Amino acid sequence: MRNKVSIFLTRLTIMLVGFSCVVAAGGPAAVKASKVTVVRAAAGQPSAQGASDCVRYRRKKVRGKWRRICVERAKNTTPPAGDNTGAPAETNAADGVPAAAPHPPNWPNLDVLTNFPDPGKTCTLAGSANPATNPEKACSNSLKNRYVLPTGGFTPTLLSDMMKVALGDGGSAPACDSQNNRRAVSVVGYVRDVKVGGCAFGESCNCNSQHDGQCDAHIELVLDPNDHDPKGRGMVVVEVTERSRRLASMGLLQSNIGNDWSTPTLKGRLKGRWVRFSGWLYYDPDHHLESWQVDPQDNRSSSPGPHGQPKHDNWRSTCWEVHPVMAIEANVQSPSDAIH
Numbered sequence: 001m002r003n004k005v006s007i008f009l010t011r012l013t014i015m016l017v018g019f020s021c022v023v024a025a026g027g028p029a030a031v032k033a034s035k036v037t038v039v040r041a042a043a044g045q046p047s048a049q050g051a052s053d054c055v056r057y058r059r060k061k062v063r064g065k066w067r068r069i070c071v072e073r074a075k076n077t078t079p080p081a082g083d084n085t086g087a088p089a090e091t092n093a094a095d096g097v098p099a100a101a102p103h104p105p106n107w108p109n110l111d112v113l114t115n116f117p118d119p120g121k122t123c124t125l126a127g128s129a130n131p132a133t134n135p136e137k138a139c140s141n142s143l144k145n146r147y148v149l150p151t152g153g154f155t156p157t158l159l160s161d162m163m164k165v166a167l168g169d170g171g172s173a174p175a176c177d178s179q180n181n182r183r184a185v186s187v188v189g190y191v192r193d194v195k196v197g198g199c200a201f202g203e204s205c206n207c208n209s210q211h212d213g214q215c216d217a218h219i220e221l222v223l224d225p226n227d228h229d230p231k232g233r234g235m236v237v238v239e240v241t242e243r244s245r246r247l248a249s250m251g252l253l254q255s256n257i258g259n260d261w262s263t264p265t266l267k268g269r270l271k272g273r274w275v276r277f278s279g280w281l282y283y284d285p286d287h288h289l290e291s292w293q294v295d296p297q298d299n300r301s302s303s304p305g306p307h308g309q310p311k312h313d314n315w316r317s318t319c320w321e322v323h324p325v326m327a328i329e330a331n332v333q334s335p336s337d338a339i340h
Helices: 002-024 028-035 135-144 242-249 263-270 285-290
Strands: 054-062 065-073 112-114 122-124 184-196 217-222 236-240 274-283 320-330
Touching: 135 274, 135 320, 184 236, 184 263, 184 320, 217 263, 217 274, 242 320, 263 320
Parallel strands: 236 320
Antiparallel strands: 054 065, 112 122, 184 217, 184 274, 217 236, 274 320
16 A cells, blocks of 8 residues: 555656646646647748758657658649740740740650651751741741640630730731730630641741641631631631640640541531630731731732732631640530620
8 A cells, every 4th residue: 555655656746847847838838839839931941851842840749759740831833834924935045036935844845846847857946937037937936836834724715805816016916025925815616617727838837847747737716607708707717736736645735525636637526516725825927917807908918919909818807816726625615705
């Protein structure tokens, strides 16, 4: 009996001593704080465990020892797919042409296409344009050949509003560095036709390729399913490029029509349907005098007739395009600006 009392008194003494030490250190609140301590650190500063992305941790007793456990890490601020302005704002000081967008992890580098358009040849983002002698054309080609997704997603835009996006000063073609050329948009339109574009003579952006499988897929969108006007008063163009085809074939682009974005397949799966296209907004200056937005009277021409008379060659509503297309969703509901 005496031994039991002695043991009890000894344990009680130890507890009282320990309690007095805790009180001296800050009272009962310190007991709770000693078990769970939540600390916030400035983002990017290393935690007690050495994790540079830990911004909040707590103390936890593990196997009799107090340890700091990270409970919140900083969100990744590194853009996973380039910036949200399209072809990067930075320029190559040597030639004044926009540098390629930063590649996200595990994203293929398509800055230079090898064995394109023919075996042994290569094609850069600038296509066949010489950055030293024609920097504006080289810059324009690099916009067409973008292949990195925007970090901020695509902004829903009505097709009717896209037809009215501002031109350059005095109605001129917007320059390559126009902010509108760096917008990522999503539009819905009725697919009137899908065909190979620019293969007759070859386009500079594709290093003048005349192979149907390499040329861009030219997709015509309208708001009225019964619109077959060959003069294109209500028609907007969107284009699938060689680089976007390659990304789609790798399963890297969103689509509900599969990964084959070849022109014949696109025609079979999209023509006669309401489709949402997402991609980069781009003004094609090569057709500046061939749109109703620029030439509402259709009496101007980039290539007059043999006696200098206007050629009347309007064939599209605007030269603003979604180019390149980076996502496709077929069979969607008609938009609010649809004409029925």
